[in-house]
Amino acid sequence: MARKSGRSKPKRPTKVVPARRPLWSGTLAFGLVTLPVDLYSSTRPARASLRMIAADGTPLRRRYVGQGSDTLLADRDIVRGYPVEDDSFVMVEDAELDALDPERSRVIDLESFVPYEDIDPSLIESSYVLVPDPDATTAYRLLVASMSDASRAGIATFVMRGTSYLIAILAHEGTLRALTMRYHDEVRSPTDVGLPDLETADVADVARVQKAMKKLSAKNLDTSQLVDRASERLRAAAEKKLAKGTDVHTVPADEVEPEADDGESVDIMALLRQSLGRGRAVEA
Amino acid sequence: MTVRAMWKGVVEFGSVSVPVKLYPAVENRSVSFRLLNRADGKPVRQVLVNPKTKAIVEHEDSERGFVTGAGELVSLDGSELESLEPEASRIIEVTAFLPPGSIEYRWYLHPYYLGPDGDDDAYFTLVAALGRDGLEGVARWVMRDKEYAGALRLHRGYPMLVTLRNAEELLPLDDLGPVREGDLDEKQLKMAKQLIAMLAADFEPEKYEDEYRESVLDLIERKKRGASVKKSKPRAKKATADLTSALEKSLSGSARG
Numbered sequence: 001m002a003r004k005s006g007r008s009k010p011k012r013p014t015k016v017v018p019a020r021r022p023l024w025s026g027t028l029a030f031g032l033v034t035l036p037v038d039l040y041s042s043t044r045p046a047r048a049s050l051r052m053i054a055a056d057g058t059p060l061r062r063r064y065v066g067q068g069s070d071t072l073l074a075d076r077d078i079v080r081g082y083p084v085e086d087d088s089f090v091m092v093e094d095a096e097l098d099a100l101d102p103e104r105s106r107v108i109d110l111e112s113f114v115p116y117e118d119i120d121p122s123l124i125e126s127s128y129v130l131v132p133d134p135d136a137t138t139a140y141r142l143l144v145a146s147m148s149d150a151s152r153a154g155i156a157t158f159v160m161r162g163t164s165y166l167i168a169i170l171a172h173e174g175t176l177r178a179l180t181m182r183y184h185d186e187v188r189s190p191t192d193v194g195l196p197d198l199e200t201a202d203v204a205d206v207a208r209v210q211k212a213m214k215k216l217s218a219k220n221l222d223t224s225q226l227v228d229r230a231s232e233r234l235r236a237a238a239e240k241k242l243a244k245g246t247d248v249h250t251v252p253a254d255e256v257e258p259e260a261d262d263g264e265s266v267d268i269m270a271l272l273r274q275s276l277g278r279g280r281a282v283e284a
Numbered sequence: 285m286t287v288r289a290m291w292k293g294v295v296e297f298g299s300v301s302v303p304v305k306l307y308p309a310v311e312n313r314s315v316s317f318r319l320l321n322r323a324d325g326k327p328v329r330q331v332l333v334n335p336k337t338k339a340i341v342e343h344e345d346s347e348r349g350f351v352t353g354a355g356e357l358v359s360l361d362g363s364e365l366e367s368l369e370p371e372a373s374r375i376i377e378v379t380a381f382l383p384p385g386s387i388e389y390r391w392y393l394h395p396y397y398l399g400p401d402g403d404d405d406a407y408f409t410l411v412a413a414l415g416r417d418g419l420e421g422v423a424r425w426v427m428r429d430k431e432y433a434g435a436l437r438l439h440r441g442y443p444m445l446v447t448l449r450n451a452e453e454l455l456p457l458d459d460l461g462p463v464r465e466g467d468l469d470e471k472q473l474k475m476a477k478q479l480i481a482m483l484a485a486d487f488e489p490e491k492y493e494d495e496y497r498e499s500v501l502d503l504i505e506r507k508k509r510g511a512s513v514k515k516s517k518p519r520a521k522k523a524t525a526d527l528t529s530a531l532e533k534s535l536s537g538s539a540r541g
Contacts, residue, residue, distance in 0.1 A: 031534025174460025194286030
């Protein structure tokens, strides 16, 4: 559920950065300093513009029904279960999962601060933005400033929705970001995979490959290389049909909003600007 | 234990060509749950619903629509979609090499090891060259009818392709810029920096074990036997009211080991 502050509209028009309700809500601890924060995803699913639609063009929503029933289930009608023998399941409530480790279900306690380069990309699972509660903005700004200055990421373990994560908190572009990481034993070792022992390579061959690498050297990531080409082709095909007026459907604008499928959607940037105080720490 | 290769390709750039096999590097060990209907304890079924009519639409009766603007969609049929699929290819084309740390963490998605596929010399040469400058390659390839972008780098001495997200998957977050000096108490900032320095360490992922996973499996076992289990109650979150005092106490190490 979005907090109250999320509902007031930002005064200046910004591009909306929609997200569902926070994926985790709890306390960030830095020494004895504690600040309540919400974690929002900073990514969205791929190919969000390609929707499943009804014959009349209305985008469809994904919902759940019980077995042998067509009655839609509400969130409160659904519970998580773990398969045990004979097609039976043990129901597990979120409050029971939290009770297994109440402390880490509520608190991300930054126990160490590590150099950025120590964070191996193969460990990274998902990325988030941290939004502070209104009474924690000073502590939030303090962390952004001191962590940027140190160029270090805070490391903790915490529990979110029945899973324990290793998490890194970084200051980036004036905000606190989070990366959940895989545990080291979830990334196989080269030996696990069965890769051969490394052998020495021919010096001249290596020099030749290095020369080819140098020719392609660039300073920064060219993000135009990372556009979803399949999505671009879909767009081109759709726009061609749009120009001809074939198979074009008009529906209420909020129905095509992919992130609003369930729950209330909130605008992360608006929340951050609101929380951090427009015109103070945040330059418009 | 070895892992079966999932795909074969050829890493290419300039005149360099290295045949490789791809291996999944991740072994997901978290407990996977199913969603159940609370009423009967049976797994739920996902359906598509027309929000206007509230009617369930069967998968085969649904169509695909591309959102071209606010409230505007253009439907594309199966053959149109098929004609847009990428051409099959074995080439993993490296288009750039970047200094380490150039790729923001948000891009990284999923790691795959590369192993040799018939030409060991070319493979070991690539490994040596990647290790020499610590550069990270940016590659594109088509695997099983799907286009991928990835970062080519060494992991524990071996080449790895970490797939990268599409640009559209990153939410466009504004740069809020550095925190303005006047917004912070100088003494507090100094102490915060000291506390970070005090907690500075190298990152050692091996130090962390997922003990929670075991307790989840244990909880399931206890529930299966019908034992009663604890539930946690929501507790109010609390922000530190006196930052200076909390920072001072943190630095002096009181109340904490």
